[in-house]
Amino acid sequence: MKKNKTPMEDWIVKRTGLISANQKSLSTYQFKKLVEVFEYAKANGAFYQKQFVDQDLREIKSWDDFKLLPFTTGADIKKNPFSFLCIPQQQVDRIVTLNTSGTSGKKKRLFFTEEDLLKTVDFFDYGMRSLTDSSDRVLVLLPGQAYGTIGDLLKKALARSNTTCIVFGLLTDLDAVAQVILRNRINCIVGIPIQVLYLSRSKAECFKQIEKVLLSTDYVPKSMVAELSHKFRCRVFNHYGMTEMGYGGGVECEALNGYHLREGDLYLEIIDPDSGSPIEDGKYGEIVFTSLKRIAMPLIRYRTGDIGAFSTDLCPCGTFLRTLKKVAGRYANRIRLDHDNYIDLSTFEESLLGDENILDYQVLIKNNSVLSIMVNFYNQNRLDQKISRVKEILVAHLSVNKKDNVRIEVEQGNLCKPDQMVNSMVKRRIIDLRKEECNG
C-alpha cells in the first residue's frame, strides 16, 4: 500500500521558508540558524560565554568548523542550569525539573518561554498528523494537568486540527482508563511503552477498539510493537524526544520505519561516543542535537546519551527529509561487567517484555559475576515454572551467558506496577549495585 508522505515535510518547508524542498536547501537553512544560535548563546548565556571562549563567530564558516565545537552534556546542565539561561529569569514561563538517578542531589532544570513551548505545540500539531485527523479520538496517558506539560501541549496541538483529545495523565487506574476509552470511543492512545503494554494486556477487551498507538518517552521494544500490532491489528508509531528537546524531536510516518525529525527547530548529528568525531549515515553512535531557535535555554551540541543512526535510504513515504532509525537504547544502559562482557537493557526489554506472563522486571548487577533479575508476574500460578522460563529466555538472549562465570539469579520481586509510576520522564534502567555502593 502506498504510504502518505510525512506531514513534517510540508510543515518544515513552510516554517523555514525554503524555496526548494530538498536536503541541500534545508542544510543551508540549518547552518545559518546554527551560526545565529552560537552568536545568541555566547552573547547571552554564562555557560556558552565560557564554553566558546576560544571560538569566534567568524571562524565558523563551514559544517566542518561547526563540528569542532565542544559538546554540552547533561552534567553541565545539572551543575548550573541557570548558567544556560539567555533571558532574565522572570521571562521564563515554564521550568521543568528532571529527577535523575544520581546521588549528587543536583537536579537537571530546563527553562522555556511561552514561545519555546508554542514551537513544540506546532511540532505536535504537524507530527500528530502522521497518524491522526479530525475523525480520530485520542487518549493521552501522559501528564497534562499543569501548563506546559507534555499532555497540555499535545492537547493544544490536537485542538488546532479539531481532533478530539482527552488527557488522562499517567495510567494510574486501569478501570478508570478502560471506562474513558469505552465512553469516549477512543481509537488512538499516546503513552509510555510499559504502561500501554500493561493496559493492553490487562484490558484487552477495550483495547480492541484501538487502531493507532503512539509510544513515547522511552525505548520502544520491537517485541512490544509486534505484540500490539498482531493482537489488536493497530498501527504502532514511535515518537522520539526528550525534555531537553522541548519534549518533541521526531515522529514516524506511515512507513513506520524510523523518525522524521523536527529539522526546522533542531539539528541532529551522530557522533562516536569515545572520540566525538562524526559518524557516517547507517552506522550507530550517540545522538547529539542543537536547538536552532530556543529562546530561554539554547543547547548547542547536546549529547543525549541515546544510541541512534541515520538511515542511508530515503523513506518509502517519499520525503526528502532524513530518517533517524529507531533509537537502539541508551549508552548508560549498556553496562560493562568485566573486560569483554557487556549487558544491554534493550536485550532484556525485547526478551522479557515479550513474555506475556511478565508484568515488569528489574535488573540488578550485584557484582561482575552475578546478575539478579526481579520479576513481577501477572499472577502467581505455577511460579516455579515461570521463573525457570525467565531463566531460559535470558540464557537464549544474553550473550554474557556464554561465559560460565556469570550467574543469573531470578526471583519473584515486589516491584512497583506500571500503574504506580509517578514521573513520566524517568527512563527505565539497570541498577548497578557496584556503582551505587561506591557512591553510597
Ligand SMILES: [Zn+2]
Ligand atoms: Zn517517511
